[in-house]
Amino acid sequence: MSSVASRLRAAGCVFVEEEARMILDAVEPGASGGLVEGMVERRCAGEPLEHVVGWAAFGGLRIAVGPGVFVPRRRTEFLLEQALRVGRDAGVVVDLCCGAAPLATALAVRLPRAELHAADIDPAQTAYARRNLALFADRASVHEGDLYDALPSALLGRVELLVANAPYVPCDALATLPAEARDHEPVRSLDGGTDGLAVQRRVAEGALEWLAPGAHLLVETSARQAPLTRGVFAGAGLDAWVVECEEREASVVVARRRSAR
Structure with missing residues (x-):
């Protein structure tokens, strides 16, 4: 050695x-x-x-994971923890921008009765997602496509927990990323558009249609962007708040669809 x-x-x-x-x-x-x-x-x-x-x-x-696949970060475990905190009783769970499906796999282990759906636009990543979720094939499905377009219509209004580690690096900041990420990970997993919120806005826009009343949606973001992301989800009609972990330098925006009156 x-x-x-x-x-x-x-x-x-x-x-x-x-x-x-x-x-x-x-x-x-x-x-x-x-x-x-x-x-x-x-x-x-x-x-x-x-x-x-x-x-x-x-x-x-x-x-x-393998070449051309986004490597899950340890800080994203904070997103997992927050998802379990608000969605421990969720029966239908969706992981958008799933990559190799680390979140969906960890949720499958911890929510043994949940029906899970993971989706990504990149076929190289969905191949790894299927591999990671293979043990849960009886209740976990992987879909290939662009955000909600990938999901079966039968899930409309039924999703009780939605997690999305959507890309949030602003275009101009991509060049400042470590070479390991910049040179070896898919840019679509990193590039969040001009302000880093482009994909998050699209997730927010479709949330009310797919979430069940009282359901939660969680996304990872940066400390600087967190107030803006919260505003995006609040503007889409969701109750939204920010939770942070200083130790892991992790920020998560939690949003909730209001329960039907």
Whole structure:
């Protein structure tokens, strides 16, 4: 392991012992040394470690990911926690902009009676979403398409919990992202338009049509954008508020469709 760690350190990696262990653990016993060499070369060239080893840690789970797929961030676990806080009794759950479906998978584990639907516009990501949700195929479906257009019409007015880790990086800020994200993750998973709120606005616009009375919608955003995002959802007719976790530098806007009178 020491030689792998040394090469990773020379390439500028920080947690070299942990990364070296993950690379070596990802290789089947008896595999050729060339496989390890290839993985080390990919990591030293700047490819995300998660793409190299084939999984990302999220919510206590291993979420399968690979080249061209958005890597779930640990701060998004705060979105998961807030979704469970307000939607622990939800029977119909939707994950929009699902990527590899880390949120839908973690919710499937924690909400054993819920019907789940995950949707993304990118076929490379929905392929990984199906892989991650395979154990829950009896009650989890993956749909390919643009936001609500991907969902079956039978869900109209029935969704009790909706999570959307929609892209929220402003166009002009994309160039400032770490190279791992900028060069190896799909831009559609990052680009939130001029002010970072373009996709969130579209999520808000369709919310009343799809949410059941009293249902909740949650999105991740930045601390700077959170008040603006809250305003977007309030303007769409939802009660909305901001919750934050300083430790993880995570901000989530929670919105609720008012119950029918």
